[in-house]
Amino acid sequence: MSMTKTFPDYQQTNGWNALLSAREASPALQGDLTSDVLIIGAGWTGIAAAKRWQSLSPEANIVLIDASEIGEGNPGRNSGFLLEIALAEDANPDQLEKMNVCNRLTAATMADILAEIEDTGLPVDISKAGTYRAAASEAGLKSLNNYRAFLNTAGLEFQSLDRAALNSRIGSEFYQEGLYSPNCYLAQPAAAIRALASNLPDSVRLFENTPATRLTQRANGWQVQTPQGTITTHKLVLANNAFSKELGIARSRLVAMYTYAGLTPVLEKSVLDDLGSESNWGLLPTHRLGSTLRQTKDGRLMLRSMHGYEKESPRSEIEVGLKIRLQKRFPQLPSFELEHCWGGAVGFTYNGGAVWGEFKPGLFVSAGCNGGGTVKGTLLGKLLAEAAHGLKVPDVPELFGRASWMPPEPIRRLGFKLSSTIESHQGRHEL
Numbered sequence: 001m002s003m004t005k006t007f008p009d010y011q012q013t014n015g016w017n018a019l020l021s022a023r024e025a026s027p028a029l030q031g032d033l034t035s036d037v038l039i040i041g042a043g044w045t046g047i048a049a050a051k052r053w054q055s056l057s058p059e060a061n062i063v064l065i066d067a068s069e070i071g072e073g074n075p076g077r078n079s080g081f082l083l084e085i086a087l088a089e090d091a092n093p094d095q096l097e098k099m100n101v102c103n104r105l106t107a108a109t110m111a112d113i114l115a116e117i118e119d120t121g122l123p124v125d126i127s128k129a130g131t132y133r134a135a136a137s138e139a140g141l142k143s144l145n146n147y148r149a150f151l152n153t154a155g156l157e158f159q160s161l162d163r164a165a166l167n168s169r170i171g172s173e174f175y176q177e178g179l180y181s182p183n184c185y186l187a188q189p190a191a192a193i194r195a196l197a198s199n200l201p202d203s204v205r206l207f208e209n210t211p212a213t214r215l216t217q218r219a220n221g222w223q224v225q226t227p228q229g230t231i232t233t234h235k236l237v238l239a240n241n242a243f244s245k246e247l248g249i250a251r252s253r254l255v256a257m258y259t260y261a262g263l264t265p266v267l268e269k270s271v272l273d274d275l276g277s278e279s280n281w282g283l284l285p286t287h288r289l290g291s292t293l294r295q296t297k298d299g300r301l302m303l304r305s306m307h308g309y310e311k312e313s314p315r316s317e318i319e320v321g322l323k324i325r326l327q328k329r330f331p332q333l334p335s336f337e338l339e340h341c342w343g344g345a346v347g348f349t350y351n352g353g354a355v356w357g358e359f360k361p362g363l364f365v366s367a368g369c370n371g372g373g374t375v376k377g378t379l380l381g382k383l384l385a386e387a388a389h390g391l392k393v394p395d396v397p398e399l400f401g402r403a404s405w406m407p408p409e410p411i412r413r414l415g416f417k418l419s420s421t422i423e424s425h426q427g428r429h430e431l
């Protein structure tokens with residue numbers, strides 16, 4: 001992918017989307033438009049912002065644009081874990097009051113997402129399957145213990161599992177120890193985001209295949225350039241995650257970190273019988289560089305792993321790495337083929353804090369998902385629309401952090417390379 005692109009342009013199609021029936025995209029923008037509010041990015045954040053903005057200002061002329069197509073783009077490329085409680089990276093057992101607020105907001109947002117998806121009547125595979133978290137080595141155990149302390153202090157339900165118990169459930173002896181927490185939904189992410197986009201209010205005009213390529217501040221708002229037209233808008237919302245920085249916002253705070261996922265074909269019954277007792281499960285790593293694992297309802301294995309700084313790696317490289325990791329976890333199974341293999345960009349910030357708020361007059365931003373922004377992005381998109389209307393909202397920087405400064409290139413790249421080499425070495429048994 002070109003480093004100068006202002007939007008993601010993936011080499012591989014999204015495996016989750018490929019499993020769904022074809023969908024007709026909304027037309028791309030052709031010509032010039034004006035709007036009261038323009039939202040860039042029709043993902044978890046942008047769709048939530050659009051819906052909330054419309055409910056607060058029903059008369060507003062709202063335009064939502066996306067560089068990709070709904071389901072195919074970044075919002076549908078994730079592993080499908082929708083947590084009802086704080087992410088492990090945010091979980092801090094020493095700040096219980098703050099964590100309780102985060103947990104309450106996250107749970108309420110998840111309930112809204114579920115209700116909205118159910119309202120559409122579309123056949124979305126989403127269920128409260130819970131999630132495993134497991135560690136394969138000392139490096140992972142440290143984070144597992146911290147997460148367990150958080151769950152304990154917050155009074156949240158979980159079960160501790162040793163190697164044998166994990167093996168009997170998921171069919172892998174790879175992990176030394178883990179836990180099971182019921183507070184998580186597992187979804188087919190492309191189907192989920194398609195459903196959420198399908199019930200946008202009629203007054204929100206959606207243009208797909210319409211990347212924003214340049215922002216210009218005008219006397220009474222902003223003008224946004226797209227390949228075949230412009231949008232002149234009073235208010236502008238950036239909900240395009242890592243790519244906000246390519247439009248000139250939070251350049252010193254955001255990085256596009258690519259990570260990769262692969263899906264096997266539906267496995268033979270005899271192969272599935274060699275796995276554990278569970279048939280629809282998900283496992284999150286406790287180490288930052290570890291791998292996410294799922295068995296889907298229809299009998300596939302999915303693995304997400306590996307990272308690329310500001311650049312998508314070639315399929316050949318990804319495929320080999322993902323297959324090795326699957327084989328390490330399931331040595332009893334025959335060698336794996338990956339039916340689908342793809343990458344996605346995570347909006348990464350150095351301290352895990354969010355890029356959120358009004359950055360210039362009339363320009364609002366919610367970005368920096370840090371690898372867990374389905375539910376959190378939905379929440380922050382909704383809160384951004386409320387804040388833009390002058391409503392009192394929870395203190396987002398206090399609750400979810402404020403993205404910290406990073407040095408410019410090439411120091412930044414070197415710093416990431418160095419820290420990822422050290423962390424990969426420390427967490428090498430988790431990979």
Ligand SMILES: Cc1cc2nc3c(=O)[nH]c(=O)nc-3n(C[C@H](O)[C@H](O)[C@H](O)COP(=O)(O)OP(=O)(O)OC[C@H]3O[C@@H](n4cnc5c(N)ncnc54)[C@H](O)[C@@H]3O)c2cc1C
Nearest residue numbers: 041043044045067075078079080081212344369372373374
């Ligand atoms: C492989 C992988 C696995 C993951 N697993 C999980 C998981 O299990 N659970 C979880 O919570 N999170 C997960 N994540 C992270 C999750 O995908 C993101 O946190 C989430 O998608 C963020 O939502 P968003 O709407 O803020 O941003 P995005 O999903 O990045 O959406 C931004 C949208 O903006 C569009 N866009 C970008 N630039 C432009 C432009 N210039 N003009 C117009 N449109 C533009 C993009 O096409 C995209 O549709 C994973 C990510 C990856 C890559």
